[in-house]
Amino acid sequence: MDVTSSSTTGSGAAAAAKSKTSTESAAEGAMTADFDTFLKLLTTQLKYQDPLQPMESTEFVAQLASFSAVEQQIGANTRLDSILSALTNGASEGFADWIGKEVRAPTSAAFTGAPVDVGVTPVEGADKAVLVVKNDFGTEVARVNVDPAADSVTWDGTDSAGGTPASGNYSFALEGYAGDTLLSTxxxxxxxxxxxxxxxxxxxxxxxxxxxxxxxxxQVTAVR
Structure with missing residues (x-):
């Protein structure tokens, strides 16, 4: 099977993610430094406060609230970085760039009446091959004799009766035969x-x- 790919797949996402990750890392580093500084100031303030005039409870609660807000922000940034990593470089190939594009994979096709190109794997030892077309309910609608050595075939969009099936999702399989014996599907x-x-x-x-x-x-073999 011929394998093609978009020349821009992954590269744009990788560069953008790298730049964004550097910026976010710097921002998170600064926030973490501020968080550590805040802790040092708070503990120092508690350590050296006048026991005869301790910190007002309302002021102490306000500082603890600030402490909690900073801690939660750092945690949120860490989780966002994990999500970004999973959808870009962390997913190995910048798969987020594939959203909105077409890829070739073992899935069903949205048929609207036009011919459908199907990638297939020739069955070793087969001298006859049949493309089997099924609708979304698993009902067979067409059987088409194809070249047993071909790695790409076309369904012209007609059913076994010569008509055009209703629009919908259709799946495809290749049956390989040696004479009348089915070798595999x-x-x-x-x-x-x-x-x-x-x-x-x-x-x-x-x-x-x-x-x-x-x-x-x-399982994807091509992107366009």
């Missing part, structure tokens, strides 16, 4: 638009498509 890949990038509980990067399907970013 492999899934087809199509271009679909990415609408969301997210991290799974296992720490993997997952793409969400306009069709509602999801795949791991590692």
């Amino acid at each position: 492999t899934g087809g890949s199509v271009f679909a638009k990415v609408t969301e990038v997210r991290r799974t509980e296992a720490g993997n990067t997952e793409l969400v498509f306009a069709t509602g399907d999801t795949v791991l970013a590692s």
